[in-house]
Amino acid sequence: MQNKKTYHILGAGVAGLMCARFIKKKDKEANVVLYEASNHLGGRCFSYEDEELGCRVDNATHVILGGNRCACALVGLKKLPYKTYFWNVKKDTLSRRAYNYRKHILKSMCNTKPEDVPQSLIKTIFWRLFPWSKKSLGVYFSKQDLSQRLINPQQIYPDEIHYNCKILQIESDGVRICRLYSNQGIIELKRDDIVISALDAAAYSRLFGTDKFDFNSIINVYFKTSQTIHLPRNVSYMGIVDGIADWVFVNDGIVSFSISDAESKDINLKTLPQDLWKQFDTLRGVNSAFLPPHRLLVHKMATIRQDAFNNAKRPESAFGGYLNLFLAGDWTMKNWPCCLEAAILSARRAVNTALKAQEKNF
Ligand SMILES: Cc1cc2nc3c(=O)[nH]c(=O)nc-3n(C[C@H](O)[C@H](O)[C@H](O)COP(=O)(O)OP(=O)(O)OC[C@H]3O[C@@H](n4cnc5c(N)ncnc54)[C@H](O)[C@@H]3O)c2cc1C
CATH class of the missing domain: 3.50.50.60 (FAD/NAD(P)-binding domain)
Known part of the structure; x- marks a missing residue:
């Protein structure tokens, strides 16, 4: 035997x-x-039971592009339509022109300053990960169910x-x-x-x-809302340009914000939830009376810094x-x-x- x-x-x-x-x-x-x-x-x-929020949350918001074929197949994803809007906070405009925001996307994908990402890595994203083909169109983000x-x-x-x-x-x-x-x-x-x-x-x-290696951090903030919150155009996620966070995701009573390469921004952790919610109010054109219960998760070593030095x-x-x-x-x-x-x-x-x-x- x-x-x-x-x-x-x-x-x-x-x-x-x-x-x-x-x-x-x-x-x-x-x-x-x-x-x-x-x-x-x-x-x-992974996801876990958050006692303070009284619900399950993911330890980190995870986005899976349609081009992530292995990950999509593994979780049996029904792809969402690839309709990504970007809210430009300074100009207060909504746009679907992803190409104009390619640096924003690159920063989020590599958790690194876009100008530091080496060409060899950009090439992989361009050919292997980005949903250029119709077949790989679609974006999925986790709904507090990673585990x-x-x-x-x-x-x-x-x-x-x-x-x-x-x-x-x-x-x-x-x-x-x-x-x-x-x-x-x-x-x-x-x-x-x-x-x-x-x-x-x-x-x-x-x-x-x-x-x-050098590492870069990612900050996620989760808000538990009693009512369903709607984003403009009724989408479930949105890029935020020149704002505090980079992305906002809305699903099943949770609104989550994600900030990549967080050390490159001047962030006050103490006031971050209030600041985020205030900026979110502007997007929705409302004036919230109170701050919903929230959870702040700081991942100091979220990923290695994906610049040429560390990639080498x-x-x-x-x-x-x-x-x-x-x-x-x-x-x-x-x-x-x-x-x-x-x-x-x-x-x-x-x-x-x-x-x-x-x-x-x-
Ligand atoms: C905040 C955040 C947001 C992210 N967003 C996305 C996203 O949107 N889309 C996406 O695709 N990816 C995203 N990622 C990246 C993704 O989570 C990682 O790429 C992936 O989980 C890495 O898996 P891994 O198994 O390689 O490493 P890890 O998940 O780091 O696994 C390593 C394991 O080794 C264990 N370990 C460490 N030391 C020892 C030891 N001495 N002995 C035994 N065990 C040990 C650790 O506890 C850990 O369980 C994100 C990550 C973070 C932190």
């Missing part, structure tokens, strides 16, 4: 979970073990999930990783065991002692420098914006590379 191969996956974000899924699709007999430092699945992408739609369905793939299990150190014989040290004990690896790092960029560079540090392939180490995670896909699609593609690449390498090396 052939020995079951064990895959040790570090990190249970989208990339880690998708690695488990792709492995099981290729090798049903494989033993897949996930190690996750936190107490939840999904990494930067139910995207994360929870993946739980069936790993054989074991170790929560609150932080990998602290690795040990190698110079060629292969042979031991993992975690806060829950030592994990001895067999000679043909595979390790896939699906860690975020900061955890990866800490664990493997590689070059550190991203790996060229999924090979991790040891015979049995392979890399996944949104940041590992050089020239790709750090997004769900990149995380899924990185998982597919890591698993395919691992399987091919096994045929050669073991």
Whole structure:
């Protein structure tokens, strides 16, 4: 009888979970073990019960473009029509001319100053992600259901999930990783065991002692409203140009605002909810009597800064420098914006590379 191969996956974000899924699709007999430092699945992408707001909210607003084919297929999206309006706060105009606001879109997609995004990354967006073709037209934004739609369905793939299990150190014989040290004990690896790092960029560079990345933050503010709020033109989301936030999304009693590359704006966190709501009142032409209950979420290290300097540090392939180490995670896909699609593609690449390498090396 052939020995079951064990895959040790570090990190249970989208990339880690998708690695488990792709492995099981290729090798049903494989033993897949996930190690996750936190107490939840999904990494930067999950939803939770917010006691103060009294409802479920996403930890971060996630937008999926029709061109994000893997992500769309995964969550079985019914695409919304691609009707993006932009409200220019200074001019107080509404426009659908997305081309005029390409810098605004680029900043949001890369969470980086648009002028700093390298051409190689813009090329990927242009050809692979942006919904130019009719087929890929459509935009989906999460409706406080990231965990139910995207994360929870993946739980069936790993054989074991170790929560609150932080990998602290690795040990190698110079060629292969042979031991993992975690806060829950030592994990001895067999000679043909595979390790896939699906860690975020900061955890990866800490664990493997590689070059550190710079990060940019994203701020999300969620308001719970008792009445359904309507945006002009009856759309469910809108770009905000020259305003405090970059985007506003309205659905099921939640109005959420998103601010990318937040450190580049002069933001006072204390007054941010009031300031946002006041600006939102202007858009709707109303004068709210009170501020709805809200939740402010600051993601200081939302994504790596996607400028030329940091893009150059991203790996060229999924090979991790040891015979049995392979890399996944949104940041590992050089020239790709750090997004769900990149995380899924990185998982597919890591698993395919691992399987091919096994045929050669073991
Ligand atoms: C505020 C915000 C808004 C976003 N908006 C969008 C959007 O609109 N559209 C879009 O497509 N994408 C968006 N993204 C990006 C998207 O969330 C990420 O690209 C994706 O979730 C990355 O998944 P990942 O698995 O590569 O990394 P992570 O989700 O970071 O997963 C890494 C996992 O490793 C775990 N870990 C870390 N250290 C250790 C350790 N030592 N041992 C064990 N486990 C460890 C972490 O706890 C985590 O679970 C957004 C992200 C944020 C933060």
